[in-house]
Amino acid sequence: MSNVFAQRRQKLLSMKALRGSSPAPAHTEETCPACGGTFRRRDLVMARYVCPLCGHHYPIGAYYRLSLVLDKGTFRELDASLTSNDPLSFPGYATKLDSARRRTGMNEGVVTATGRIGGQKVAIGALDSRFFMGSMSAALGDKVTRLVEYAEKYKLPLILFSASGGARMQEGILSLMQMAKTSAALEHFSQKGGLYISVLTHPTTGGVTASFASLGDIMLAEPGALIGFAGPRVIEQTIGEKLPEGFQRAEYLLEHGFLDAIVPRTQLRDTLLQLLKLHGKGGSDRAK
Amino acid sequence: MRNNLTPAQRVALARHQDRPGTADFIDALFTDFFEQRGDRLCMDDGSILGGVALFHGRPVTVIGHRKGRTLEEHLAYHFGMPSPEGYRKAQRLMKQAEKFGRPVITFIDTPGAYPGLEAEARGQGEAIARTLAISSALTVPVISVVTGEGGSGGALALGVGNKVLMLENAVYSVLSPEGFAAILWKDSSRSDEACDVMKLTAADLLELGVIDEIIPEPEAGAHTDLRAVCRALDPVLTRELNALSKLSGQALAAARYKKFRQMGSNALRKERP
Numbered sequence: 001m002s003n004v005f006a007q008r009r010q011k012l013l014s015m016k017a018l019r020g021s022s023p024a025p026a027h028t029e030e031t032c033p034a035c036g037g038t039f040r041r042r043d044l045v046m047a048r049y050v051c052p053l054c055g056h057h058y059p060i061g062a063y064y065r066l067s068l069v070l071d072k073g074t075f076r077e078l079d080a081s082l083t084s085n086d087p088l089s090f091p092g093y094a095t096k097l098d099s100a101r102r103r104t105g106m107n108e109g110v111v112t113a114t115g116r117i118g119g120q121k122v123a124i125g126a127l128d129s130r131f132f133m134g135s136m137s138a139a140l141g142d143k144v145t146r147l148v149e150y151a152e153k154y155k156l157p158l159i160l161f162s163a164s165g166g167a168r169m170q171e172g173i174l175s176l177m178q179m180a181k182t183s184a185a186l187e188h189f190s191q192k193g194g195l196y197i198s199v200l201t202h203p204t205t206g207g208v209t210a211s212f213a214s215l216g217d218i219m220l221a222e223p224g225a226l227i228g229f230a231g232p233r234v235i236e237q238t239i240g241e242k243l244p245e246g247f248q249r250a251e252y253l254l255e256h257g258f259l260d261a262i263v264p265r266t267q268l269r270d271t272l273l274q275l276l277k278l279h280g281k282g283g284s285d286r287a288k
Numbered sequence: 289m290r291n292n293l294t295p296a297q298r299v300a301l302a303r304h305q306d307r308p309g310t311a312d313f314i315d316a317l318f319t320d321f322f323e324q325r326g327d328r329l330c331m332d333d334g335s336i337l338g339g340v341a342l343f344h345g346r347p348v349t350v351i352g353h354r355k356g357r358t359l360e361e362h363l364a365y366h367f368g369m370p371s372p373e374g375y376r377k378a379q380r381l382m383k384q385a386e387k388f389g390r391p392v393i394t395f396i397d398t399p400g401a402y403p404g405l406e407a408e409a410r411g412q413g414e415a416i417a418r419t420l421a422i423s424s425a426l427t428v429p430v431i432s433v434v435t436g437e438g439g440s441g442g443a444l445a446l447g448v449g450n451k452v453l454m455l456e457n458a459v460y461s462v463l464s465p466e467g468f469a470a471i472l473w474k475d476s477s478r479s480d481e482a483c484d485v486m487k488l489t490a491a492d493l494l495e496l497g498v499i500d501e502i503i504p505e506p507e508a509g510a511h512t513d514l515r516a517v518c519r520a521l522d523p524v525l526t527r528e529l530n531a532l533s534k535l536s537g538q539a540l541a542a543a544r545y546k547k548f549r550q551m552g553s554n555a556l557r558k559e560r561p
Contacts, residue, residue: 080561087496087555088487107559138552145549167440167462169472172486173498176462177551179441180448183417184424184548191425207462209413210401210441215421229413229441230403234467238403248408258411 006073013075017064019105032056034224048265057222057265059202061104062111062128065161069269070115070124078114079146083107084139084171093170100131109134109164112147114156118273123151126161127208133165136207140168141178144212148185148196157195157276162213166206166231179211186215195279197272200227200250200259218275219259220268221250227258293457295483295492299465301457302436306511309368310337310352310395313435316518317525318343318350324381330410333374335365335402338381340390344526349385351378351446352395352435368437369402372415375445379415379422391429391529394446399464401442416445423448424544427537431528433521434458434490434499435510440467450544451528452498454490455517456505460498461488498551 026042034056044051048068049058060068066075083101086094101107109131113124125147127134134140144160151158167175186196198216200209202225209229221227228248236243246252250262263271293301301307314321318341326332337354340347355361355368385392401412423430423445432449438460447460454460463471465479468486487493490502503521506513532540 077561081558082556083559085555085557087552088485090485101559107561138555141552142556169462169468171552171555172462173460173488173493173496174552174555176440176444177498177548179417179444180420180424180548181551183420184448184545187421187425188545190421207441210416211420212417214411214414214417227413228408229401229416230408234403235405235408239405243405247405252409256409256411258414 009075010073013063013067013070016105017061017067019061019063050265055223055264057202057224059129059163061130062106062126062161065126065201066111066113066115066124068265069117069159069272071117071119074116076114078112078150079143080111081107082139082143084137084168086170087138087174088170088172090170090172096132096170104128104131106131108137108139108143110140110143112143114150117269117276120276121154121156122159122276123147123154123156124159127163129163129165129203132168134163134208135165135168136175136178136211137168137171138174138178141175141181144182145185148182148189152189152192152194155194157197157279158189159197159199159272160212160216161199161201162204162208163201164204164206164208164213166208176207179207182212183215186212190215190217197275199263199268201225203227205229205231214258220261220263220271221253221259222268223250223262223264225250227253295459295486295489296465296480298457298489299459299483301509302459304509304511307397307436308510308514308517309357309397309436310350310354311357312514313352313395313433313518313521314341314350316514317522318348321350325377327373327376328380329373329376331373333371333377334361335368335370335398336374336377338377343393343529346529347388347390349381349390349392350395351381351392353398353443353446355397355436366402366404368398369400370398370442371402371404371407372410372412375401375415375419378446379419382419382422382426386426386428389428391431391532392423392426393525394430394432394449396432396434396438396443396446396460397436398439398442399437400439400467401445416441419445420448424548425541426544427541429529429532429535429540430544431525431532433503434460437464439464448544448548450532450540450547451500453501453503453521453524454493454499455503455510456490457509458490459488460490460493461486497554
């Protein structure tokens with residue numbers, strides 16, 4: 001019986017993962033924005049949206065992201081209904097929110113869920129750059145905080161995939177406060193001995209970088225991901241010169257000591273399996 | 289208290305070149321200040337000023353942004369925009385305050401964290417995130433005072449207090465009005481318009497539950513009479529310190545968690561998935 005539900009859940013996740021991806025037929029020719037090489041769309045999809053020629057990682061949606069790492073049929077979404085109520089009555093925001101909701105089929109720029117990886121239950125979330133650039137709204141901050149609290153309550157390892165343009169401007173100071181809220185939740189979780197694996201994907205910037213994305217016990221990133229606090233344009237204006245090649249890319253951060261490893265998308269599930277095996281359940285009772 | 293200034297006029301007052309800074313408040317409110325420098329990792333960032341001082345005879349750790357008073361200082365301190373080393377110094381002082389059971393008082397006055405190449409290379413995002421995490425769990429009282437410009441994550445890093453006070457003409461926002469206008473409307477010259485919609489004044493933030501209390505300023509702004517500002521601020525600090533000092537370390541951390549946990553909880557609604 002539970003098998004039937006698992007199949008249903010898997011089907012639902014697959015459908016959500018496909019939504020929003022380009023409807024182009026499989027034989028269409030694609031050009032890689034990084035290397036300019038061409039290949040069939042089918043090959044790109046088969047390679048999990050990694051360029052088969054140069055390894056460029058295309059941005060992917062949150063549901064698809066989670067479907068790549070979770071055991072089949074184990075995805076159960078949390079707080080799917082939470083969304084913003086336009087707290088500052090910001091001109092034009094409500095309309096934009098509606099259209100983003102319709103376009104993506106999501107209520108916010110993060111999907112949070114429980115699921116299993118290699119049989120180990122985890123609390124897991126992924127930001128989605130198609131929804132307001134994955135920017136931090138009060139609802140996004142709240143969903144992340146709820147996920148951290150859920151992981152703490154049920155002593156689960158926590159995995160978060162970040163992809164964000166930074167703050168949600170239309171929510172002003174309330175967006176800013178989510179940095180404190182999510183960081184406080186993670187500190188609490190950490191003091192209880194919880195394991196948090198943070199995976200940075202392209203792009204992770206601004207308030208998300210300066211809060212939950214940077215606080216992982218284990219810090220991973222996808223190849224070539226842009227990761228930083230200030231955006232490259234702002235820095236160029238400040239220092240009045242061109243930035244060096246590769247600045248703020250995952251490889252640069254690894255070199256400067258802010259990442260444990262860069263993991264290609266195709267190896268991500270295996271790396272998570274290994275890390276979960278090395279840490280056991282997480283949520284040690286020995287912590288203060 | 290006057291309510292007739294526009295948000296843009298308050299931004300101008302908050303940025304006034306004679307606006308009292310952290311160093312001025314330390315001189316006026318504390319005695320025996322001993323400045324502590326350096327992050328113990330690689331350098332000292334003067335744009336964060338910190339140390340130990342006495343507040344009515346009681347030892348406290350003071351940490352604040354420092355814009356500097358002369359052009360030389362402005363340049364050395366990047367106009368009060370900290371680099372990661374500044375935030376790591378703040379973390380060090382916070383942990384030391386906890387070790388010695390000293391309350392922490394922070395003064396916020398920055399356009400934002402410094403957006404430079406070295407700052408990024410040395411982990412500006414990580415430094416701010418870690419400061420937020422550490423300050424959220426401190427087992428000593430933390431009181432934050434927004435005295436001038438509270439710009440972005442660079443300001444918030446010193447703003448996770450059990451109580452957050454704000455001077456009447458100070459401003460506190462997700463980004464500078466210029467940056468806000470540039471991002472949202474691709475036109476930084478529309479900053480006055482941004483001021484009107486950003487809800488960055490003390491009155492707006494009190495209503496939104498982001499701050500707890502407004503400290504009144506003299507008619508023409510804090511820079512015209514620092515002593516009057518301190519006459520208003522001192523008793524509030526005293527009252528809040530006395531009240532917070534009665535709580536256990538666990539209770540202080542729990543209260544701070546709860547305070548920031550509810551930030552934006554009125555900004556949510558449910559929609560069918």
